[in-house]
Amino acid sequence: MDFEDTAEEAAFRSEVRAWIKANAPAHLEAELKRANFGSNGVVSEDPIAAGKAWQKKKAEAGWACLHWPKEYGGAARTPIERVIWGQEEGPYAALTGVFTIGHGMCGPTVMAWASEEHKRKLLPPLASGEHIWCQLFSEPASGSDLAGLRTRAVKADDGSGDWIVNGQKIWTSGAQHSDWGLLITRTNPDVPKHKGLTMFFLSMTSPGVEIRPIKQANGASGFNEVYFTDVRIPDAQRLGEVGQGWEVSLTTLMNERLSIGSGMSTGFPELFRFCMEAEIEGRPAVEDAAVRSRLAQIAVKQSGLKYTGMRAISALSKGETPGPENSIGKLVAGAAMQDLAIFALDLQGEAGVVWDDDSPQQGRFQAMLMRSPATRIEGGSDEILRNIIGERVLGLPGDIRVDKEVAFRDIPTSGRAKPK
C-alpha cells in the first residue's frame, strides 16, 4: 500500500518530467487548464495545429504512442510507462485529444488486421500526428445496437474489385479534421446481422464523403454526421475478410475500454470549491447539513473513482492486467455530474438560471448541466454499461435476443409492428 514509484518507474518519471519541462508549450498551459467539455481550451492559436505540433515534437523525441512497436512509430514502452507519461504530461495531454481515437482505437485495429505494407504506411504518420483518424461506426438507427448498421457496401460492377459505399454515419468525433476513417459497412443483408458486416479504412477526402457537424443540445458541435454517396473504396483497404467486420470491430471497441486514465471527474472539486465560497443564511454553504450530506456522497464517488484508477495502475506496475473495475468510471461520473450540476444551480438560487461569465466559476455548473446528459450516453449508455458489468464482470446471462438468427433484412425496423 503505497503511492511510490519503483526505482525504474522513478527514473523513467524524472526523464519524462525533464523532457516535458524543456519541451512542452508552456505558453498554452493556462488555456489548457481552462479546457471545457469537448475542446482542448486553446484559443490563442489554432488548436488543431497546436496539437499536431506537440505530437510531432513528442514523436521526434520518441515519446509518441509509447505502447506501440517501434516499427510503427511507437516506443515499445510498458503499460505503466505509458501511464507515467500520461501523469507527467498533465494538461498538455489535452492538446492531442484529437488523436485519441486514432491512437487508442483505429491504430490498434489497423495493427491487428491490416497487411504489413499498410501498417508501415499508415501507422507512423498516425503516431507522429501527421494524420488524424476517425471512427465511422454508429448510425442514426444503430447506436447501442451497433450491429444493426445499414450503411451498404457493394462490389462495383466494373470488375475493379472496388466497393461502392452508400449510407450515413453519426456521432463521428473529429471527422472534419480527419485524414483517414475506419468504416464498418453491411455487405450482406441476407445473413444474420453480425455476419454480414465488413470493415474498411478510407481517405476522408474520397469523393462522395460529406461531413456535417451535429449541433448538440448544449449548442456545441463536437460530433458530425458523415454521409456516403457512391464512395469508392479499393478492396485492398478492407480489414479482415468480407463478413468479418463484427470481429474486427470488437478489436476497436475492446481497445476503447482498455484505456486507463486517472478516473473521470464528477465535478466534485469544482462543487466543493463553490460550496466553500457560497453562502446559505449568511454562513458558508459547506457548513449546511444538507450540503454536507450531498457533498459527502459525491466526494466518496470521486475518491472511489480516483483510487479505482490507481488500483488499475498498481496492477500495471506489477505487470498484471487490471481487473474490470475501471468499467464503472463513466457510469458513476456521468450521473454524479448531472446530479451535481443540478444541485450547484439550486445553491445559486434564482440566479442559477443565468449562464454567463458572471455566473460562479464562469458558468461551469450550467455547462455541466447541459453537457452531462451526453456523458451518460456517449461511448456506451448507462444501460449498456450496466449490461456489460452484469454480463462480463458478474457473469450473468445475456439479454434474450430475437435478432441473432434472422437475416438482417427480416429484422423489424418499426416498433409499431408487434415484436415477436
Added chain:
Amino acid sequence: MDFEDTAEEAAFRSEVRAWIKANAPAHLEAELKRANFGSNGVVSEDPIAAGKAWQKKKAEAGWACLHWPKEYGGAARTPIERVIWGQEEGPYAALTGVFTIGHGMCGPTVMAWASEEHKRKLLPPLASGEHIWCQLFSEPASGSDLAGLRTRAVKADDGSGDWIVNGQKIWTSGAQHSDWGLLITRTNPDVPKHKGLTMFFLSMTSPGVEIRPIKQANGASGFNEVYFTDVRIPDAQRLGEVGQGWEVSLTTLMNERLSIGSGMSTGFPELFRFCMEAEIEGRPAVEDAAVRSRLAQIAVKQSGLKYTGMRAISALSKGETPGPENSIGKLVAGAAMQDLAIFALDLQGEAGVVWDDDSPQQGRFQAMLMRSPATRIEGGSDEILRNIIGERVLGLPGDIRVDKEVAFRDIPTSGRAKPK
C-alpha cells in the same frame, strides 16, 4: 375540487357513523390503533374471535361485504358507499383483516366461476365472518412467475372423478385460521404453462393438508407453507374448466388490484413526529437542513399517495372507474418506508441499533426496517409492479418470453443450464 360529500353520500355517512358509534367494540380501539405489521393489534382477547364477532355484527345489520349482491350475503351498495364505510370504520377495519383475502379475492372468484348452488352455500358464511378463506397460489419455485407452479392435480384412478393433489404452496396468509382455500394446480404439464392449470376450492381440513408457519426475516410469522399429500378434491369443487385455471386466477388477481384504500403509509407521520422530538446538536432535528430535505421528499410522496387515493375515490363518487394511478401505491410506499427507517435509525445515532420498548416510538422504526423489505416483494415485487405500470399503463411491449410456446415440462428449471 373539494373534499365534500354529495348529499346522498353525507346521508349515508351519517347513518354509518351512527351505527358504528353504537355498535363497534370501543374497548378495543386503543389496541387496534397500536396495530403493527401483520396483526390487528388485539391482545386483550382472541384477535380472530374478536374479528369474527365484529364481522357477524356487521352482517346482521347489513353492513358486510357492501358491494356484494344481497343473495350472497352482501348489501348491494355502490363502490363509493363501500369507500365511505371504510373511512368511517377506521381502526375497527383492522379487526377483520383476516377476511381481506376471502372478501377481496376468493369471494369474487367464487362469484364469477362457481355454480349457483355453490355460491349460495359458500358466500353467505364468508360474508358473515363464519368462514375464513385463504388463497393457495404462490409456490417456492413460482413467485413472480405464478404460471410456473408445480402443484399437481391428477384424476383419481378409482373412477370417482375426484382429483388427487400433491405439492406445496407458500406465502399463504391466514392458512392456519382458514376454513376454505382457493387452490390453483397443474393438471397437464404437456401443454404450455398457462394452459395446463386448473382451479379448485377445498376445505382446509381435508386429509393430507399440512400447514406450517414460515418464520420471516423479522422474526414474525404472518405467512405459511401449505403441503398437499394425496389430498382428494371432488371434481364438483373445480372452478372453471380443466385447463382454464389461469383465466380463473386472473379474476382473483384483478380483484386484488382493484382494492381502493386511503393509500399505503410510508411511515412519514411517525418520522415527522420523531424529528420534532429528536435533537441534533441541541436543536430539534426538524430544524436540521439535511433532515428537512429528506423529510420533504418523503412528505410529498406520502401526500401524493394520499391524494392519489382521493382522486380514485372522486372517480367512484362520480360513478366512474378509477384510472391506473393506484398501481403506484405499494411501489412508492415500500421503498420509501425502507429508506425512512434507515434514516430514522441514523438519527438515533449508535442507539439506533437497540430495539426494545425504550427505543423511540417503542422501536417502531426498527420494526419498519425489518418489515419493509417484505413490502417491496409481497403481492408483486417492485420489479413486477414496474413491469405492470410500463405495460398496462404506458402500453409498452411485454418482456420477450421464451416459455410461452413450450410444454411446461420442457421449460428449464436450473439457471446453470444455458438459457435459450
Added chain:
Amino acid sequence: MNLDFSDDQKLLRDHVRRFLSEKCPPSAVRAILEGPESYDKEVYRGLAELGVLGVAIPEEYGGSGLTHLELCVVAEELGRVMAPVPVSSSIYLAAEFLLAAGSKAQKEAWLPKLANGEAIGTFAMSEGQGRTSPEKIHAKVEGGRLTGTKSPVADGDVADFVIVSARDGGGKLSLYLVNLKGEGVRRERLESIDPTRGQARLSFDRAPAELLGTKGDGWHIASQVLDRAAILMAFEQLGGADRALEMARDYALERMAFGRPIGSFQAIKHMLADMYVSATLARSNCYYGAWALVSGAAELPVAAATARVSATTAFQHCAKNNIQVHGGMGFTWAFDCHLFYRRSNALALSLGSLSTWESQLIERMSAGNAGAAA
C-alpha cells in the same frame, strides 16, 4: 369528494390545448430559442383573445371572473407545450400582487391591461447569487424613487412594469410598482439555461416607484403571493413532466434496437414506470394545491410547498430521463428533448430553488400543519 376538475374546466383544457397545439408547436418554441425575440407575441395575443390571461381576474378589472382552478388548467397546458410567453410573470405574479395588495387605482390601471395582454408585468426580488432572504435585499426607495439592482428578473426585458421588493425609508421591506418605460430604468437581457424564457437584470437609478400594499408588509405579501404562484407554476411543471413522459414513451415504442422496440427492455420500461410514478404523485399533489388555492384553506402554505416540491422533482426527473430514453438523438439540438430539460431546470429555480421549498415545507408543517400530509 371531487378531487378533480369540473367538466367545464375540462372543456376549457381541451379548448386551450387545441389552440396551443396549433399556435404553439415546438417550432414556435424554437423560434424564440434561436431568434431575437423574447417571447411569442402571437401566442400571447391569442391567449389574451381566448380570455385565458384574465381567467382568474375579476370582471370589474377586465377579466372573466372565473376561479384559479381555471388558471391551473391553463398553466398545465402552457407547461405541456413550454409556451414561450410571460404568463407566469404577468399573471401568476404581477396580477396576483395587484389583487392581493394593490389599491383600487392600481388595479384599475393595470389589471385590465394584463388581462387583455396589452401590458406585461413581472416581479423582482432576487439581487443575485443564493437563496433570497430579507437580509439580501438592498434595493431602496427614498422619496418615491427606487435605487438598486434586481437580477435575474424573469421577463424583465419585455415587461411594462415591475413589482419590486425594496427597503423603504425606515429600512423595512415594502413592495413598489415601477413603470419600466419610465426614467431611471436600465435593462439588460441575460443569457440563461432556457432562452425560451427571457431573463434580465434591472438597474434602477432613482426610478419613480409607487407603494403597493402596506408599508413594511413587503415580505409578508410576497410570501403569500409566491405560495399562490408556486401552485400555478407546479401545474406548468406537471404539464411539462407529463409531456416529457409521453415523448419518451412514444420513442420507446417506435425506436428499435436488437430487433425489438427499446420499450420492451426492462431498463427502459422501468425508467418510464418511475417517470410515471413521479408524474402521478405530482399530479395528485398539484390537485391538492389547487384545492387549497381556491378554498382558502389554512393549509395553503403547506399545500403550495408540497405541490411545488413534487412538481419540480417530477419535471426534472422526467425531462432528464426523456433524454436518456432517446439516447444520442436526445442530445441533439434537433430533437426537442433539450427544450424540456432546459425548461425543467429553469422552472426549478424560479420562485426559489427546490431546497428552499423543501425547507419551507417542513418548517410550515412543524409550525402546526403537521396533520396535512399525514
Added chain:
Amino acid sequence: MNLDFSDDQKLLRDHVRRFLSEKCPPSAVRAILEGPESYDKEVYRGLAELGVLGVAIPEEYGGSGLTHLELCVVAEELGRVMAPVPVSSSIYLAAEFLLAAGSKAQKEAWLPKLANGEAIGTFAMSEGQGRTSPEKIHAKVEGGRLTGTKSPVADGDVADFVIVSARDGGGKLSLYLVNLKGEGVRRERLESIDPTRGQARLSFDRAPAELLGTKGDGWHIASQVLDRAAILMAFEQLGGADRALEMARDYALERMAFGRPIGSFQAIKHMLADMYVSATLARSNCYYGAWALVSGAAELPVAAATARVSATTAFQHCAKNNIQVHGGMGFTWAFDCHLFYRRSNALALSLGSLSTWESQLIERMSAGNAGAAA
C-alpha cells in the same frame, strides 16, 4: 505505486478465509442469532490461536507485530462471514486505545490478553439517543470512581474491561479504564436489530476507574482512535458488501422465472451492476484508508471518513438489494439474506452514524484537506 495488498498479505487472507469458511459458516452465525450465547467462543479462540487478533499488536505486548494492513485483511474476512465475535470492540477499539494512550503498565496488563483472546475489551461513549457529542457525556469520575450509564456498548455484556469516556473532577472529558468484573458495575444485555453482535447497557455506581492517557484529552484521543477503527470497520463492511453481492449474483444465476435465470432480466442485472459499482467504489476507498492508516498520512481523518461513508453506503445497498434479488425467499428466516441486512444496518450505526461521518468528512475536507479527494 502499489495500491494493493502484498502477496504475503494475500496469503494471510487466504489462510483466514479458509479458517473462517470451516469454523464460521452461516450456521455458526445463526447459532448466536438464535441461541443464548453472545459470541462464538470457538471461533474467537481459533482466531487468537491463528495469531490474528494480535496481528497489529507489537511483539513486546504479545502480538505478532505486523502492520495494520494485515488487520485490514482480517477485518474484510470477518465481515464476509459476519463473524459473531467481539473483534471490533476488543481489537479495533480497546487495543488501539491502549496503544494510542495506555501507560506501559496498562499495555502490559491488557494487550497480551487481548492478543491471545484471554480477555475482551470494549469502548463506551454513547449515553443514549442521538449523535454522540461532548456535551452529551454525563458519566463522571470522582476520586477514581466512575458513576454513570453507557448505552449501547457493543460487546459490553461479555467484555472484561471497558474504556469509558467520562468527565473528570474538573468536568473535562477524559478516558478511563474500568474492570467490568469489579465492583459497582451492572450490565444488561440489550435487544438489537443484529443479535449476532451483543449490545449492552453498562451502569456504573462508583466503580473503580483508572485514567487512560492525559487528563482532559479524552475527546481528542477518542477521535483519533475512532478514525483508525472506522477504517478497519470499513473493511468489515466491504467484506459484507462483497459477500452479499456474490450471494445475490449466485441466486440470480440459479433461480428461474419465466423460463430464464432471473439474472437475464435487466431489472435484476442492472440492480446487481449497481451493487458491483458501490462495492468497487468502497473497495478503492478502503484501500485509500488502509494506506493512510499505515503511512501516518496527514489526510488520515479524511481517508477514514471517506472509507467509512463509502463502505457503509455499499454494505447497506448490497444487503438491501440482496433481499430484493431473492424475492420472497430473501425474506424468510431460513435464508441468510437477513443476516447481512441486520449486520449492514448495525455496522452503519456503530462508531457513529452515516450522517455523522458524512458531516465529518466535509468538515475535515474544508479544514484544509480539500485536495485529498480531488
